[in-house]
Amino acid sequence: MAKARPHSGRSGHRRRNLLLAAALLSAALLLPAAMASAAVAAAAEGDGENRSRGAATQWATGKDEGELAAEREAAGGGSVVEDDFAGGFGSLDSMLQWAIGNSDPGRLKEEAADVQKLSEDELLKRRHEIKDLMEKLKMPSDADLMKIAIADLNNASISLEDRQRALQELLILVEPIDNANDLDKIGGLVPVIQDLNNANEEIRITSAWILGTASQNNALVQSQILGYGALARLVKMGYSTSAKEAAKAMYAISALIRNNVNGQEAFALENGNTMLQHILGSNSVDLRLQKKAVFLITDLADFQLNSGNSGLTFLSERVLLKSVTDMLSKFDLDLQEKVLLAIRSLLKLPSTDATDLESCGLDSVLYRLGVQLEELPSEEQKEYAGEVDALRREVEMLFQQKLKPGTATAAL
Numbered sequence: 001m002a003k004a005r006p007h008s009g010r011s012g013h014r015r016r017n018l019l020l021a022a023a024l025l026s027a028a029l030l031l032p033a034a035m036a037s038a039a040v041a042a043a044a045e046g047d048g049e050n051r052s053r054g055a056a057t058q059w060a061t062g063k064d065e066g067e068l069a070a071e072r073e074a075a076g077g078g079s080v081v082e083d084d085f086a087g088g089f090g091s092l093d094s095m096l097q098w099a100i101g102n103s104d105p106g107r108l109k110e111e112a113a114d115v116q117k118l119s120e121d122e123l124l125k126r127r128h129e130i131k132d133l134m135e136k137l138k139m140p141s142d143a144d145l146m147k148i149a150i151a152d153l154n155n156a157s158i159s160l161e162d163r164q165r166a167l168q169e170l171l172i173l174v175e176p177i178d179n180a181n182d183l184d185k186i187g188g189l190v191p192v193i194q195d196l197n198n199a200n201e202e203i204r205i206t207s208a209w210i211l212g213t214a215s216q217n218n219a220l221v222q223s224q225i226l227g228y229g230a231l232a233r234l235v236k237m238g239y240s241t242s243a244k245e246a247a248k249a250m251y252a253i254s255a256l257i258r259n260n261v262n263g264q265e266a267f268a269l270e271n272g273n274t275m276l277q278h279i280l281g282s283n284s285v286d287l288r289l290q291k292k293a294v295f296l297i298t299d300l301a302d303f304q305l306n307s308g309n310s311g312l313t314f315l316s317e318r319v320l321l322k323s324v325t326d327m328l329s330k331f332d333l334d335l336q337e338k339v340l341l342a343i344r345s346l347l348k349l350p351s352t353d354a355t356d357l358e359s360c361g362l363d364s365v366l367y368r369l370g371v372q373l374e375e376l377p378s379e380e381q382k383e384y385a386g387e388v389d390a391l392r393r394e395v396e397m398l399f400q401q402k403l404k405p406g407t408a409t410a411a412l
Ligand SMILES: *[C@@H]1O[C@H](CO)[C@@H](O)[C@H](O)[C@H]1NC(C)=O
Pocket: 044, 046, 047, 050
């Protein structure tokens, strides 16, 4: 994959600043230990630590922002789980480490020899020079970087490539919760939500991704995004024939309505259940997307169980139960496990009628699954199949208990 991308003047400028800072730090390294720590202290006075975090990540690794984000999503499996912020300069120390690794050893040696010849006065002068330079450099804060990206998004004449780059920068910048909280204040949510309607699929996908990342475990940002009515558009995106786009919409929806009663009500109002059934019922749909849909159903049912809130009546509707039950017939152990977890949670809902599940054929589907789990697994899948079978038995027992209270133990 081609790494070299043309950069707009501004992002090039930002990058140069950081490289300059790194060069400066490598120079500081050459000073005797006391001097080096003085340089570090000088930098810390200018709250270099606060500023370098987060924003510096993309430049530090030399990776494409999109790649980094993709890696992080792969690590989190795309589920609604807060990822640890891996990478980046955790401290000036790590920035120094990076500077060491990126310096030209020949030049370092040369300069080290020079440094040793300096008198105490000269060293002091050098220290002041470094401090002055650090101040002049003024590393941009995350808020500054977000403002630049947002200005780009609001610029109608920007190229598609620059728009995508601005979105990818935002995607990384909104990961720390403080930055996500600032996004609306500095006018970032509106242009990102507008880009959900962009004619370009990649732009739509990155926009949905930003909204999902910013709203994860963040009630404030959830309610801001819901307030702008973005959920309706995301539900429509869930029908996309592009599995990639639909999956990113599912990711954003899950983050947006997780543990959020208002969001879940809005989801029901937008007929989100029909979208879920579409994903589950369609044979042409990607398996990963179906797993995300099943996962969301489980999550919603669990929230209902734990909160005692019974707002989502569609969870107990026969048509949804049927779609979920039918998923058990797909030969994918991971999917089957997720479906069993969903059925277990749905069964526990007081509003779910076990006879509806009976009429969906749950009994025979569970039986067939049991036979399959016993016969089909290869050696390496045996243990996993055993776990799924234990879950299958648990669901069977819950089902029988709910169907005929009092006779459940006999059924096992
Ligand atoms: C760094 O950020 C924290 C939290 O945002 C703040 O409390 C602290 O004062 C900042 N440090 C400096 C040196 O500005």
